[in-house]
Amino acid sequence: SQQGEEDPQALSIQEGENATMNCSYKTSINNLQWYRQNSGRGLVHLILIRSNEREKHSGRLRVTLDTSKKSSSLLITASRAADTASYFCATDAGDSNSGYALNFGKGTSLLVTP
Amino acid sequence: DTAVSQTPKYLVTQMGNDKSIKCEQNLGHDTMYWYKQDSKKFLKIMFSYNNKELIINETVPNRFSPKSPDKAHLNLHINSLELGDSAVYFCASSPGTGSNYEQYFGPGTRLTVT
Numbered sequence: 001s002q003q004g005e006e007d008p009q010a011l012s013i014q015e016g017e018n019a020t021m022n023c024s025y026k027t028s029i030n031n032l033q034w035y036r037q038n039s040g041r042g043l044v045h046l047i048l049i050r051s052n053e054r055e056k057h058s059g060r061l062r063v064t065l066d067t068s069k070k071s072s073s074l075l076i077t078a079s080r081a082a083d084t085a086s087y088f089c090a091t092d093a094g095d096s097n098s099g100y101a102l103n104f105g106k107g108t109s110l111l112v113t114p
Numbered sequence: 115d116t117a118v119s120q121t122p123k124y125l126v127t128q129m130g131n132d133k134s135i136k137c138e139q140n141l142g143h144d145t146m147y148w149y150k151q152d153s154k155k156f157l158k159i160m161f162s163y164n165n166k167e168l169i170i171n172e173t174v175p176n177r178f179s180p181k182s183p184d185k186a187h188l189n190l191h192i193n194s195l196e197l198g199d200s201a202v203y204f205c206a207s208s209p210g211t212g213s214n215y216e217q218y219f220g221p222g223t224r225l226t227v228t
Contacts, residue, residue: 042206088157
């Protein structure tokens with residue numbers, strides 16, 4: 001069953017601006033991950049945030065997690081044209097009954113124009 | 115060396131045919147997955163194997179049969195192909211199961227059924 005829902009579905013910004021994408025989910029989680037997918041390619045892991053963490057940084061990426069609101073955000077600062085891609089959040093259902101399946105949202109398509 | 119490889123990259127075939135997609139990972143991971151990504155980029159788990167044992171089998175028609183000859187390989191065989199099977203199929207691997215581990219994706223196989 002689908003867990004994450006990204007918002008917005010599509011985002012267009014200019015180079016140098018910040019991009020913020022949001023993800024909401026429905027049930028309790030152990031961890032939440034963000035992935036990037038360039039056009040015609042496989043997904044690439046960006047960052048993992050655990051349910052007991054509130055914020056995590058990796059280079060120009062900043063991820064927050066609010067378990068009370070069941071939501072996460074991905075911020076890309078000082079965006080570049082090379083950041084143009086689709087971004088997905090992924091969670092598991094938090095219990096072994098699900099087989100620990102990693103469920104992906106529908107993604108946010110980010111377009112960064114020069 | 116490509117970490118997760120899939121063959122073929124493109125597959126065009128007619129309805130009713132039987133086809134296979136191969137996946138290999140050289141990362142020494144215990145867990146491998148098959149995902150289907152539809153035209154709206156929604157990524158859905160199909161199967162997961164851990165140490166050659168099936169642990170996730172989502173609601174997938176039994177025309178789809180995964181085969182794991184060893185830990186490094188997870189092949190997907192599809193019988194009696196239908197138009198609705200057209201999609202991009204991704205193989206992935208991870209060191210273990212669940213959202214504690216990041217997943218490494220192959221480049222995808224674009225299947226077109228005519």
